Amino acid sequence: MLNETTDMQAVVCVEPGQLEVQTRPAPARDDGLVQVRVRCIGVCGTDFHIYKGLHPFLEYPRVMGHELSGEVAWAPEGSSLSVGTPVIFNPYLACGSCVACRRGKPNCCTDISVLGVHADGGMCEFVNVPEDALYPADGLTLQQAAMVEFLSIGAHGVRRGRIGKGDSVLVVGAGPIGLGAGLFARIAGARVSFLDISEARIRTAQGIVEGADGFVVGENTLAEIEAATDGDLFHAVIDATGNRRAMEASMAYVCHGGTLIYVSVVKDDITFSDPLFHSREMTLVGSRNATREDFEHVISSIKAGHIPTDAINTHRCSLAEAPTAIPAWLDQQDVLIKAIVEVG
Template identity: 55%
Template sequence: MMDALVCAAPGQLVLERRPIPEPADGEVLIRVRRVGVCGTDMHIYRGTQPFLAYPRVMGHELAGEVVQAPAGGDLAPGDPVYVMPYMSCGTCAACRKAKPNCCMNIQVLGVHRDGGMAQYLAVPEGFVRKAEGISLDEAAMIEFLAIGAHAVRRAAITPGQSVLVVGAGPIGIAAALFAKLQGGIVTALDGRQDRLDFCRDHLGVDHVVGLGDETRQALSDLTNGDFFDVVFDATGNPKAMEAGFAYVGHGGSYVLISVVGANITFSDPEFHKREATLLGSRNATPEDFDAVVEAMKAGKVPTGALNTHAATLAEVAQALPGWMEPQAGVIKAIVSC
């Protein structure tokens, strides 16, 4: 038997005893050791995640050790591993285009199917990678960083381009980090000074701007009225996503990383006169996971600063509501299983 943390309904977390899963053919049984807590988990707890049915075991930022693996593969018992949590079908139109991140039949761990806030998890071998040269804590942070890396790759940032990241939570931080690594001149915009301080102190962003009545003027001043070559939205707020269109310069691109259960509108004349490019960015691909691991190994990711909070699996039900409060200052909370 094993412990599993179940979100039975919005606001209800229950630690249950469940049977250890039996891996099917082609699956790896993992002893989960670390789980990163992200905004998706908080939306599940609040009841605002649009793709989920309760009850659900949350958790998709996963690291652990192999217990059992298919014979003849690259994995062996005891190997430290991380999980790519987007269970893609491999046959749909998106998968045939090498876009498994937006698979038409996608099953995301912790959202569409039970995830990793449990002591054991069985997943298909193709979604498990060795975590070589990094710690388990770092391995549990790969997934959220890969989302930012994917968005930056979608934007095709070139050195010297002006980049605005709206929303300096974990995903925005990831986008800002990889935009800097691509040579972008990065501005972070957020309503929380502590997050802006983090971006300045640990990511080396070029400018930080607080949200307020003078925001548009401040952004205009920073760019001599040109606004930005690339704008990323990582707010999860429909009004902020709509406002971001106005920050895209002529010939620029707007990348929506956020997912919200709402319709987003914008001014068509403004969009057309700028010949703007609008991009959605969903999840990440294996290439993005690889890029994050290489950046970690090269010392380019401030993993120690990102890892701000910790708890055991038994403590999460009590800790999570507090982590969701702004005054907690959570960047990334890591659960030990």
């Protein structure tokens, strides 16, 4: 049942440093896929990396956008979704048959394809996706729905680190992903501190995660942390910096018997002292993407009013404004938490 092709507007990253709105054919209706009218697109570090040409394996031109909400425009017969239903995208399309998928970990599928990275994404008017990549967003605004994906990354890190009631948690890197990790560590019952090179970002984070402590990176960071924790250090340290030196330094802040969770990724080797790692019997955990369980936890936390989404969504623009707004946002990283492009 294919429809006649109609045109749509798409923001295309033609090459690094060049964004433009182009008219493209909308995807044709496909019996195996749900067609979604995109409504909100969150812009994140990955998109800024693609724009700046810093993403390691990316082919241009590329339509960015993986933090998406929209409304079902068309669904194949037998679908449980009906036209007009608000939805959230899980942009990590997994193969369903590899060793990770077979063990219930589609977030680290060996053949993963991420919308807006490996394939054209959602900074446009219509996208076709498999039904199981869509979660109903009833009860959320379309802006809130577009924030679920990035918050799920932090929620997944907290779950991977088995963080719970009474734990002390240091989040290294107070950007959006670190903020998400801090919020969900607090929801899990932990006491949260942030460490960052920017005092402004720490203050912003403390405005979002109530009661959080903050440390500014300096010559005596370790001594300050020891003094603040009576020498105990932290039960769990979550790195959300994407910086090799910060990731290596994070190990020193983990207590004996504690856990270090690498949420951020860096295209580099990480080295550490084995005596430090072994004497503390440290648990080192990688955390990649998120699963349906994390998305559902984020959705229910937003519905329960535990996430200050209005304060997190600091910037907005329309699809037509995106080619000028996105480069301008690059210079506002101290005050920008989550920018959202709105369609229609």
